[in-house]
Amino acid sequence: MKKLLLLPLLILTFSTSAIDIHEFETEEQRLDYQQLTEELRCLVCQNQNIADSDAGLAKDLRNEVAKLIKQGQNQIQITDYMVQRYGEFVTYSPPVGTHTIVLWVMPLLVFLIAAFVLIRGIKRNSAQANHSEDDS
Amino acid sequence: MNKTVIKALIPLLIFLSLVILLYSGLGKDTRLLPSALIDKPIPEFNVPSLLTGKRIDNETLKGQMYLLNVWASWCPNCRIEHPIVTEFVRQNIIPVYGLNYKDEPADANAWLNQFGNPYKDILVDIDGLVGIDFGVYGAPETFLIDAQGIIRHKIVGELNPYNIQNEILPLIKKYK
Known part of the structure; x- marks a missing residue:
């Protein structure tokens, strides 16, 4: 109902x-x-x-x-x-023009920064993991 | 400064830039759009006059500076604006023409009979096509047009003592 x-x-x-x-x-x-x-x-x-x-x-x-x-x-x-x-x-x-370039480029820029941070984080983590495996 | 301090400051910096970004947007009226036609010639048109029935085109009005006021009988804010337009015309600074936008001529005439006609002449735009060429997106709107037929300013919404004093009058002086 x-x-x-x-x-x-x-x-x-x-x-x-x-x-x-x-x-x-x-x-x-x-x-x-x-x-x-x-x-x-x-x-x-x-x-x-x-x-x-x-x-x-x-x-x-x-x-x-x-x-x-x-x-x-x-x-x-x-x-x-x-x-x-x-x-x-x-x-x-x-x-696309000088007054709208920020609008068009910003998403790519944010993506690249995020990718950079992520990759660096992963690399460091796996390096640490390798390191601790060596220790054991 | 060592690395950890810098790292700790990053979120604060992001937060501050967001604050600046959002603060700059505060209090802005997003409904007010700048006209794309400023400093461009008025579009071509050829329409009848509401008062005489004679044709008026974009060349007819050349040779004088004037205001073109977009109005309609269905537009409540045009009613609010009407005494201000009347007062402006009484001061005899420059003539005001009307663009009767998407209105029935009978309704428009009844409106003028009721409130009085401040306009030197009135262009009839029943289907709103002249309005589209002028980039009109509502009524009332007012254009300041110089003697060469170039659009110098546009007021979206009603004329009021404030925007007449601070926008219209200085520009009339500038382009006269």
């Missing part, structure tokens, strides 16, 4: 992402549309992309993306179009 009561909650989760229908001529265009709307940020609700958002502006931007795809523009052109109007903040994959 309790489980039955929880059922409506499951149904509600389906309605969270925004749905509107755009017909594309090719599968490639449909994929472009899907990728672009997932990579463009909704500026009103900043932690959502425009594919997921129900905000009015997100819907307008989805329509705009669909229109530009149908005009034959590629992903780079459409991303540029959005960046020109809304700034780099609008894209979830910011371009």
Whole structure:
């Protein structure tokens, strides 16, 4: 019975992402549309992309993306179009530049430091282990 | 300093750099985005006027410095802003044009009848496409545009005595 009561909650989760229908001529265009709307940020609700958002502006931007795809523009052109109007903040994959280099390099740097510390630790441990084996 | 002291200080250093990082982010309003269009010419448009029905395009407004105020009858903060816009226009510094953003013309006209019309002219943007070209992401927003049609400043949210005094007026002086 309790489980039955929880059922409506499951149904509600389906309605969270925004749905509107755009017909594309090719599968490639449909994929472009899907990728672009997932990579463009909704500026009103900043932690959502425009594919997921129900905000009015997100819907307008989805329509705009669909229109530009149908005009034959590629992903780079459409991303540029959005960046020109809304700034780099609008894209979830910011371009590599002097102002974003920290963002791109930091994960690698942290990984390398962590790997260095880890390897040094392992080496020291095994050296100690060898040492104590020699002792016995 | 010997090695153990240095080692003991490492966690403290990491902690301090985190404190600096997080502290610098405190109090920042992340909803305020800088406009990508500052110091760029206004986008091309050609829309009807709400007041006269005549077409207005980006060339029509050239030759004067003006404010372009994005508003709509459905926007509660535009109502709050309205007396401030009216007062600004009364001072006769530069004209204010309206961009009626994603609104029904009938609703917009009713709004103007109720509160009064401070705008010299009003651009109609029913589907929000002019708004997209201007990088508008909500209403109200206000652009300062110089006589050459270059966007010099953008205020996100309402105009208020504070941002008029400290942002708008100094920039009007600078670019006039």
